Amino acid sequence: MYVAAKVEVEKCTGCKLCILSCPEPNVLRYLPETKQVAVNQQRCKGCGLCVTVCSKDALTVSSI
Amino acid sequence: MSESLFRISPGFEEVMPVEYRELVTNGPCGREVGVSDLGTFKELIEEHPLCAGCNMGLALRLILASLPKPEDTVIVGSTGCSSLAFTQVAVHNIHSLFGNQNAVASGLKRALRLRFPDKVKDVVVIAGDGATVDIGLDMVMQSWFRRERITTIMLDNEVYANTGGQESGMSPQGTVLNMAPLGKRFPKVALPEIAREAGCAYVATISPAQPKRLERMVRRAILTAREVGPTYVQIFCPCPTNFKFRPNEGLQKIKQRQKEGTFQVREYVSPEAQAFLAELEGADHEK
Ligand SMILES: Cc1ncc(C[n+]2csc(CCOP(=O)(O)OP(=O)(O)O)c2C)c(N)n1
Numbered sequence: 001m002y003v004a005a006k007v008e009v010e011k012c013t014g015c016k017l018c019i020l021s022c023p024e025p026n027v028l029r030y031l032p033e034t035k036q037v038a039v040n041q042q043r044c045k046g047c048g049l050c051v052t053v054c055s056k057d058a059l060t061v062s063s064i
Numbered sequence: 065m066s067e068s069l070f071r072i073s074p075g076f077e078e079v080m081p082v083e084y085r086e087l088v089t090n091g092p093c094g095r096e097v098g099v100s101d102l103g104t105f106k107e108l109i110e111e112h113p114l115c116a117g118c119n120m121g122l123a124l125r126l127i128l129a130s131l132p133k134p135e136d137t138v139i140v141g142s143t144g145c146s147s148l149a150f151t152q153v154a155v156h157n158i159h160s161l162f163g164n165q166n167a168v169a170s171g172l173k174r175a176l177r178l179r180f181p182d183k184v185k186d187v188v189v190i191a192g193d194g195a196t197v198d199i200g201l202d203m204v205m206q207s208w209f210r211r212e213r214i215t216t217i218m219l220d221n222e223v224y225a226n227t228g229g230q231e232s233g234m235s236p237q238g239t240v241l242n243m244a245p246l247g248k249r250f251p252k253v254a255l256p257e258i259a260r261e262a263g264c265a266y267v268a269t270i271s272p273a274q275p276k277r278l279e280r281m282v283r284r285a286i287l288t289a290r291e292v293g294p295t296y297v298q299i300f301c302p303c304p305t306n307f308k309f310r311p312n313e314g315l316q317k318i319k320q321r322q323k324e325g326t327f328q329v330r331e332y333v334s335p336e337a338q339a340f341l342a343e344l345e346g347a348d349h350e351k
């Protein structure tokens with residue numbers, strides 16, 4: 001896709017709220033090693049719903 | 065059928081797509097995973113063509129993660145936006161002629177009970193509001209009158225989305241859409257109340273803005289349908305494309321409607337279903 005979500009690792013606390021707000025399957029993943037969330041940018045449609053639920057401002061949507 | 069559903073025949077591992085292999089090694093079947101574990105296992109739905117920010121896409125993810133036994137579930141779908149996603153769903157599913165979904169599901173459930181008398185097979189209808197409340201209402205009602213042991217889930221986006229925006233029985237009064245320029249002239253149909261009167265043992269209304277509550281309701285509905293009678297879950301999933309709001313505004317729209325009182329989360333449990341669920345959930349609690 002042309003736009004996609006990005007995680008700021010310094011801000012993500014791994015609460016997983018974004019994973020429960022994303023309409024796309026398997027795009028936001030929880031990494032147990034780092035206890036943080038990662039985005040599969042190739043499959044993200046950039047809708048921005050995850051940004052609206054993240055209370056830590058750890059997500060942004062921009063061109064890729 | 066069981067978890068072996070996804071097993072790959074020896075020698076073919078290399079040629080199967082990586083997504084499929086991941087379903088085998090990290091899928092949800094045969095494991096105790098649910099909505100809270102999303103993001104840590106391979107989901108039963110793959111990349112789909114629904115619009116960016118589609119709440120129905122989110123609802124589908126949540127429903128699929130809530131199925132008590134996906135490997136022994138058959139989903140019956142109908143025409144509409146959701147049917148575009150079902151080609152990417154790794155649960156047995158049937159695409160029925162628009163409106164026929166509850167008739168197909170009723171027959172299927174009866175056949176499965178005859179064919180597998182000792183096994184539990186869940187039959188779950190997942191269809192749009194147009195398919196459920198307008199064109200398929202006859203079949204929906206008959207399946208409830210006849211106490212068919214199936215769960216009916218409506219993806220209520222309050223519009224015929226897939227055909228470009230006609231009003232449905234579930235559009236609220238006054239709704240203006242691409243192909244309803246004068247605004248809808250009668251109110252949203254009270255299908256949850258109708259479901260209760262028509263014989264459903266469990267009825268719930270919910271949205272994807274409350275994922276864990278949605279999971280609990282979908283599970284309760286499917287488990288009740290196994291033992292008690294028909295069940296109905298109505299999931300409010302506003303459509304950004306037809307209602308012309310930004311794709312990131314869906315969850316806020318739901319909350320706004322909740323505040324206005326035009327969307328409410330509700331649950332009705334018949335006395336029989338209540339006794340059944342109390343026993344079941346009590347037993348779960350003791351585990
Ligand atoms: C028998 C039949 N009648 C009409 C149609 C055209 N049709 C396709 S999708 C659709 C609207 C679906 O609306 P809804 O059930 O609310 O699903 P949505 O697209 O909103 O998810 C219609 C009328 C059809 N495919 N088959």
Ligand code: SF4
Pocket residue numbers: 113114115116117118119120121145221225226303304305306
């Ligand atoms: S038209 Fe609406 S309901 Fe259909 S895929 Fe797009 S956002 Fe979803």
Ligand SMILES: [Mg+2]
Pocket residue numbers: 144192193194219220221222223224225232
């Ligand atoms: Mg619809």
